[in-house]
Amino acid sequence: MKTRVQAAGQGLAAFLHSVRFRITLWFVLILAVVLAAFSFFIYGMQTRDLQSDAVGHMQDKFFRIMTFFRSPAWQLSELSPTSVPGNDAPLQKGDLLIFLDPYGAIQQRWGETISAPDALMKELVGAADQRSALSIYEQVVPVLGANNVAVKSDYLFLITPVTRDGVALGYVVVGSPSDLIGQQHRLAASLLLGSVGMLVLAFLGGLWLADRAMRPVADIARAARNISEHDLDQRLNMRGRDELASLAGTFDGMIGRLQAAFERQRQFVADASHELRTPLTIINLEVGRALSSRRSAPEYKRALETVEVEGGRMTRLVNDLMTLARMDSGQAILQFTDIDLSELASSAVERLSPLASDRSVQLECGNLTEVHVSGDRQYLLQMISNLLENGIKYGGAGERVRIDVVRKDGQAVLLVSDTGPGIPPKDLPAVFDRFYRADKARTHNGGDDDESSGNGLGLSIVSWIVRSHGGSITVESRVNEGTVFEVALPLLVSPQPARENITASDKVR
Ligand code: ADP
Numbered sequence: 001m002k003t004r005v006q007a008a009g010q011g012l013a014a015f016l017h018s019v020r021f022r023i024t025l026w027f028v029l030i031l032a033v034v035l036a037a038f039s040f041f042i043y044g045m046q047t048r049d050l051q052s053d054a055v056g057h058m059q060d061k062f063f064r065i066m067t068f069f070r071s072p073a074w075q076l077s078e079l080s081p082t083s084v085p086g087n088d089a090p091l092q093k094g095d096l097l098i099f100l101d102p103y104g105a106i107q108q109r110w111g112e113t114i115s116a117p118d119a120l121m122k123e124l125v126g127a128a129d130q131r132s133a134l135s136i137y138e139q140v141v142p143v144l145g146a147n148n149v150a151v152k153s154d155y156l157f158l159i160t161p162v163t164r165d166g167v168a169l170g171y172v173v174v175g176s177p178s179d180l181i182g183q184q185h186r187l188a189a190s191l192l193l194g195s196v197g198m199l200v201l202a203f204l205g206g207l208w209l210a211d212r213a214m215r216p217v218a219d220i221a222r223a224a225r226n227i228s229e230h231d232l233d234q235r236l237n238m239r240g241r242d243e244l245a246s247l248a249g250t251f252d253g254m255i256g257r258l259q260a261a262f263e264r265q266r267q268f269v270a271d272a273s274h275e276l277r278t279p280l281t282i283i284n285l286e287v288g289r290a291l292s293s294r295r296s297a298p299e300y301k302r303a304l305e306t307v308e309v310e311g312g313r314m315t316r317l318v319n320d321l322m323t324l325a326r327m328d329s330g331q332a333i334l335q336f337t338d339i340d341l342s343e344l345a346s347s348a349v350e351r352l353s354p355l356a357s358d359r360s361v362q363l364e365c366g367n368l369t370e371v372h373v374s375g376d377r378q379y380l381l382q383m384i385s386n387l388l389e390n391g392i393k394y395g396g397a398g399e400r401v402r403i404d405v406v407r408k409d410g411q412a413v414l415l416v417s418d419t420g421p422g423i424p425p426k427d428l429p430a431v432f433d434r435f436y437r438a439d440k441a442r443t444h445n446g447g448d449d450d451e452s453s454g455n456g457l458g459l460s461i462v463s464w465i466v467r468s469h470g471g472s473i474t475v476e477s478r479v480n481e482g483t484v485f486e487v488a489l490p491l492l493v494s495p496q497p498a499r500e501n502i503t504a505s506d507k508v509r
Helices: 002-017 019-070 072-076 118-127 180-226 243-292 297-329 341-358 377-394 458-468 504-508
Strands: 096-100 106-111 135-144 150-164 167-177 333-340 362-368 372-375 400-408 411-418 472-478 482-490 500-503
Touching: 002 019, 019 072, 019 135, 019 150, 019 167, 019 180, 096 118, 118 135, 118 150, 118 167, 135 180, 150 180, 180 243, 243 297, 297 458, 333 341, 333 377, 341 362, 341 377, 341 400, 341 411, 372 377, 372 482, 377 400, 377 411, 377 458, 377 482, 458 472
Parallel strands: 362 400
Antiparallel strands: 096 106, 096 167, 135 150, 150 167, 333 372, 333 500, 400 411, 411 482, 472 482
């Protein structure tokens, strides 16, 4: 029971904090202000009209009475205004006429009788304005009816002072039953009821509308709650051109990007495991074979050499994976300094010359123009080395690999070209992808025990280094003719004032 009450309380609190409730409340508040202003205006206008109607009517009556008193009929006989027959009689049923002295004491009266009139007469005298001919006063008064029983009714009084030769003689008071107060009350009540009814309807309607408008938000929230790492293929697919459809579209786009990122991650882990499994399998097989029976010394040597090659391959793979992980997580710190690209190219050539001569590949420096860029020496050296190494690795004996550094279109351009086997056009767009190897048969999967055979990470590291230096890389290749990699880097405009440490991801992003 307690939990049910708690749940209801929480539900109410959630409702009171909800956007739809707040929107509705604001809407109703604004409507209330508009309705109040409208009602006051209508009430004011109507009351004025009602009063002027009633006063007009009273004035007619007043002038009829005055005409009657001046007529010979009254002067000749003792005819009272109540006893004149017909519709035009000065006083009609319910009316009253009183002459007051200047102090409010009744001198003469006709028509209906007011019970205990003294206090009222004083008020009427007080209300009479000496400056204006007629004053109006409205009051609920007890009128004596049949059997002398006082019945309260609403009366409108017209009071006028009477003077003769500048001397105040008293007042004439004409009273007539009026429904003015009742009409005003009924008008106020209907305006109030109408407004409250409209507000209630507006609140319910507003809530319904806000609920409808907010439903897509609830759908988005529900979908977001349901989406986990394993079902990132869910989409909202909300149709329409409104703000919520655009929000849902943005959300779908974000889920799409997350899905792609997760997919890349999964693929990366799968590829990395696959790459590590091959050398591990070879090592296990080789060690198992060596241990299965007594072997000769050359056989042990051969087994150990295989283990060394595969161990070296795993070390390189793990190093490359760590480099990529550092780059992805933004932990790779680039130390930007003024670098002469031609000098760096010579260093790389020098470093790789032994490998080239080992493979009988001719490694040569072409046009090395002095161009300065802002860059990290270690990373740029790794980038050039990877490109040269690929040229040496994939070209056979007798092929040529050449490096050029030139200034082109306001950029520093580094060209690594070779006369090797080239890359088939279908593979070209993917060579910078991680773990992508254009011709897998040429690398270690084919059983080649070459230490420098690739793992498909070299060019993706190259591409990352180039992008983190604000540059771009392109490749052109013809099968059996050769490949040219072109790296364009921004020229250093002015000499670097001080060393500047930048997280590589700052530049890549
Ligand atoms: P790997 O470590 O396998 O060399 P890379 O990312 O450096 O990986 O290269 C990806 C693929 O692109 C290689 O497997 C190879 O098929 C192809 N490739 C790269 N450079 C050359 C080149 N100079 N000549 C021919 N093929 C190349």
